[in-house]
Amino acid sequence: MKNFFRKVAFGIGPNEEVPSDPLAWALNQLDDVPDLTWKGKIPSGKEMIEIHARKNEIELKKVREKYKDDKKLLKIGIKRLNYETGLHFWPSLELSIRHTEAIYSNSPVLAKLWFFWSNHFAIVDGGFRTAFYTGPYQREVIRTNLNQTFEKLVYNVTTSPAMISSLDNGDNIGPKSKIGKKNKKSSSINENHARELLELHTVSPAAGYTQEDIIQLAYIMTGWMNGYSKSTGDTLPVEFNKDRHQPGKKTVFGKTYKSGKKSLENVIKDLVHHPNCRDFIATKLCRYLITDNPTEEMKKPIIKAFKDSDGFLPEIHKAAIRVAFEYNDQYQKFQNPENWFLQMAKLADFSWPTSPTIMDLYEVGRKPQLAHTQPQGKLYDLGHDPYRAKQPNGFSDFEADWISPELLIRRLVFAKDCFELTKSKNNNFKFYKNIVNKNFNNPERIFNYLEKAKKPYEIQILLFNHPEFLKA
Amino acid sequence: MKINRRDFLKTTAATSLFFAGFGLPSFASQNKKNLVVIMLEGGMDGLCAVPIRGDKNFKKLRSKINLKKTLKLTSDFDLHPALENFKTLWDQNTASVFHATSIPYKGRSHFEGQDMMMSGGTVPYQEKTGWLGRGMKLAGLKGNGLAMSLPMPLLIRGVPLNNNYFPIRSSLPQKRLLNIIEEEFNQYSEKDLSETLSIIRNRDLNYFPGTNASTLALQAGKLLSDPNGPRVAVFKVENFDTHAAQGGDDGTHADCLKEYDQILKALKASLGSTFKDTLILTLTEFGRTVKQNGGNGTEHGYGTAVLMAGGLIKKSEVHGDWPGLKQKELFEGRDLNSTMDARSIYASAMSTVFDLDFKRIQKDVFWGDKLDNLSDKLFKA
Numbered sequence A: 001m002k003n004f005f006r007k008v009a010f011g012i013g014p015n016e017e018v019p020s021d022p023l024a025w026a027l028n029q030l031d032d033v034p035d036l037t038w039k040g041k042i043p044s045g046k047e048m049i050e051i052h053a054r055k056n057e058i059e060l061k062k063v064r065e066k067y068k069d070d071k072k073l074l075k076i077g078i079k080r081l082n083y084e085t086g087l088h089f090w091p092s093l094e095l096s097i098r099h100t101e102a103i104y105s106n107s108p109v110l111a112k113l114w115f116f117w118s119n120h121f122a123i124v125d126g127g128f129r130t131a132f133y134t135g136p137y138q139r140e141v142i143r144t145n146l147n148q149t150f151e152k153l154v155y156n157v158t159t160s161p162a163m164i165s166s167l168d169n170g171d172n173i174g175p176k177s178k179i180g181k182k183n184k185k186s187s188s189i190n191e192n193h194a195r196e197l198l199e200l201h202t203v204s205p206a207a208g209y210t211q212e213d214i215i216q217l218a219y220i221m222t223g224w225m226n227g228y229s230k231s232t233g234d235t236l237p238v239e240f241n242k243d244r245h246q247p248g249k250k251t252v253f254g255k256t257y258k259s260g261k262k263s264l265e266n267v268i269k270d271l272v273h274h275p276n277c278r279d280f281i282a283t284k285l286c287r288y289l290i291t292d293n294p295t296e297e298m299k300k301p302i303i304k305a306f307k308d309s310d311g312f313l314p315e316i317h318k319a320a321i322r323v324a325f326e327y328n329d330q331y332q333k334f335q336n337p338e339n340w341f342l343q344m345a346k347l348a349d350f351s352w353p354t355s356p357t358i359m360d361l362y363e364v365g366r367k368p369q370l371a372h373t374q375p376q377g378k379l380y381d382l383g384h385d386p387y388r389a390k391q392p393n394g395f396s397d398f399e400a401d402w403i404s405p406e407l408l409i410r411r412l413v414f415a416k417d418c419f420e421l422t423k424s425k426n427n428n429f430k431f432y433k434n435i436v437n438k439n440f441n442n443p444e445r446i447f448n449y450l451e452k453a454k455k456p457y458e459i460q461i462l463l464f465n466h467p468e469f470l471k472a
Numbered sequence B: 001m002k003i004n005r006r007d008f009l010k011t012t013a014a015t016s017l018f019f020a021g022f023g024l025p026s027f028a029s030q031n032k033k034n035l036v037v038i039m040l041e042g043g044m045d046g047l048c049a050v051p052i053r054g055d056k057n058f059k060k061l062r063s064k065i066n067l068k069k070t071l072k073l074t075s076d077f078d079l080h081p082a083l084e085n086f087k088t089l090w091d092q093n094t095a096s097v098f099h100a101t102s103i104p105y106k107g108r109s110h111f112e113g114q115d116m117m118m119s120g121g122t123v124p125y126q127e128k129t130g131w132l133g134r135g136m137k138l139a140g141l142k143g144n145g146l147a148m149s150l151p152m153p154l155l156i157r158g159v160p161l162n163n164n165y166f167p168i169r170s171s172l173p174q175k176r177l178l179n180i181i182e183e184e185f186n187q188y189s190e191k192d193l194s195e196t197l198s199i200i201r202n203r204d205l206n207y208f209p210g211t212n213a214s215t216l217a218l219q220a221g222k223l224l225s226d227p228n229g230p231r232v233a234v235f236k237v238e239n240f241d242t243h244a245a246q247g248g249d250d251g252t253h254a255d256c257l258k259e260y261d262q263i264l265k266a267l268k269a270s271l272g273s274t275f276k277d278t279l280i281l282t283l284t285e286f287g288r289t290v291k292q293n294g295g296n297g298t299e300h301g302y303g304t305a306v307l308m309a310g311g312l313i314k315k316s317e318v319h320g321d322w323p324g325l326k327q328k329e330l331f332e333g334r335d336l337n338s339t340m341d342a343r344s345i346y347a348s349a350m351s352t353v354f355d356l357d358f359k360r361i362q363k364d365v366f367w368g369d370k371l372d373n374l375s376d377k378l379f380k381a
Helices: A022-027 A045-066 A071-084 A090-104 A108-120 A127-145 A150-158 A161-166 A178-182 A192-201 A211-221 A262-272 A275-289 A296-308 A313-326 A337-347 A356-360 A370-382 A405-421 A429-439 A443-450 A456-464 B005-019 B056-061 B084-091 B110-119 B131-138 B175-187 B191-200 B213-225 B252-277 B342-353 B358-364
Strands: A224-229 A233-240 A250-252 A255-257 B034-040 B095-102 B145-147 B232-237 B278-284 B304-309
Touching (some): A045 A127, A090 A108, A090 A127, A108 A127, A108 A337, A192 A211, A250 A262, A275 A296, A296 A313, A370 A405, A429 A443, A429 A456, B034 B213, B034 B342, B084 B252, B131 B358, B145 B213, B232 B252, B252 B278, B304 B342
Antiparallel strands (some): A250 A255
8 A cells, every 4th residue: 555655756865754544645745736845046937938938039140140150169159148038957957846745745646747737738848948937837727726626727737938938829820800901821730739739638539630620729829929030039938829810711620619719718619618628638647647548447436526616626536536545456557767867866865856955056057067967867867857858748648668677777777876875864764664664565575585685775775666665 | 073963863863674574572581780879969960071073052051161182982972081991881882872861850959859750750750669679570680789879769779688798997896796696686586687687797907998989890890790699789978069169070960970971881891791780870850951050060951871881782873863052952952862762761671681572671660651662772682
């Protein structure tokens, strides 16, 4: 039963009590979205976009123009600009905020679900976007909506600067719109975002939409863009530009929508109420928490909660956690690298992440110190930096995608090398005995296994590569 | 000499007719044959790697990124100067090009394109295995794949026990500890984990040569040349997506091509005598626009070229049915067209290297999609 604390969160730390009612402990974390636990500075999305991203965008154009025939100087120019706008610092700050929420907050279950939704609505990696957009998006658009409806979450995601940039809706121009008619050659719809809104974010291909549905949805989405001005690049707030909006009625899944700004809201309302959407979300939640191949029985209560609560996320989450609890002993899921790393960090009481004091010492414009970029470096080495999804479908929740010889080497090597993150007072068998007692179902069996270790760091290697720890 | 579309068509038609009806299953050869696939991510510009000669319009459209010191391939095509080692192999009749080709994907999304170039399918994100993995499975090549990357690329999935190599600057825990862990995996019947651990148990991580392309290629060549080693290796070269500062002889695209060329050089050196039994092919999601953009780069396009090297190449030749670069000849008025489904080249290569009947590959790996058997035309039996 104790693996439940890792299944739905990150385990029980050495100084925490084991909750007497695990299910109640988990369910109690899902009604509210508390303030973030990170004590250091947290830049707002507005600041990131309107100050740092904007500066990067404007200056990058100048640098590219200036050095367009000399790639060496271009490289140096871009590097300098990246320091001036903190490009290499922000992702590590975001990871520190995120990891603090998992390891030290009072709502680790909510954190684990936050990670799930951030990945469900993944932003594709891109140096500029990863640095300035993805972190604030995950905090301000995804996390703050975790006690709202799925419908509101989808709408806010769809109209967020990060997603519009990630899926090119800024290039989605109605051919019959005012601007479309003026610039016939350069104006066309871009189906990218519309397709993913259907395929990845809401109803999934199981809904059986046609190419024409995608096109019609793309028409509805025409005009939604990151504000653009020649002097500031595309870093103004998101706007609905009606001069780019395709006029006339559109039909998606047989239902007709009037032209205009409100049509996006209306179509999202219908998409999130589509039966396939409920099924898709339930499948993905079960896959993330329980097993690669969720059964209909598992999905049923989540689908029902979705329907009964009109897509209220706390109710959906509670249903998913209840199902995870019910199937806890039957199914153990191989944990993805980041979740595994966080569980190890929590149980072994690592000095992780870099402290707020050190992170706050960073000044924009200067080359970051190693400690300022360590979180990103570590997660990159591990093969799972959550701010750098390669594709709009995010990181996989299938176990097979996380098992390769090199990926298993990472687990072995990280368990060994992260010994440098441990505190010397903990380097004794008593300490490990305590965390094993709190987190493992058969502590005696684990103790027998750990007795084969000759030194504290060997305990760490063995424990964190034990099959019961690799899964939860 | 100016290239003539009709001549190209004639040659192609004649060759395919000549070989039609000779689709007999080939017989297993005695030498172990290897297939290397180098994925060029971001959209490799076939017109930059293998530009057409003497097309004034083309030169005009690329005034800022034209090549100055090209290497000559044929009377019709040049070669990018960064591809020195490719040229050396060309001169030895062990390198060739298939031009104006593409995977069956006409969108311009990297992610869909990359997914499909690996899956070999016609719908993005639909397949969970790669064409190379399915081909290996058909050939019974379990435990014969080697990916030079951290995860197992989709391309090679679909056959069990593949290995990968992408070293980290660290060392494995002692063997004694690995034994204890492996024993525990077995106790818990974790088959995938114990198999994977058994693969890596003999890794010497104390030696960290780095993860640059040449180093990885030297390692791959060494393993492929071992008669008991892997038969398939997969590489990835990134950053072909040059929307700006693509450059001509010496730009970002040149750097990427050079990286590919360095892989070739390292493979040639480390494969030694087994180079003659090896095929090395490139794979990319799409080509790039004919016309340069305002940032001296190019946008996402369609048709591109497949670069082929290795001792199993029949002869140095630029294959393909050149579609022309006049406005009306371009795909959607902006990109080099494709006149050959690139999967025909890959299916033919697998047929040659894995000694499998082309039709079986076509049916079992590519769902019976319409593909041309180019084995006899491009490769040595």
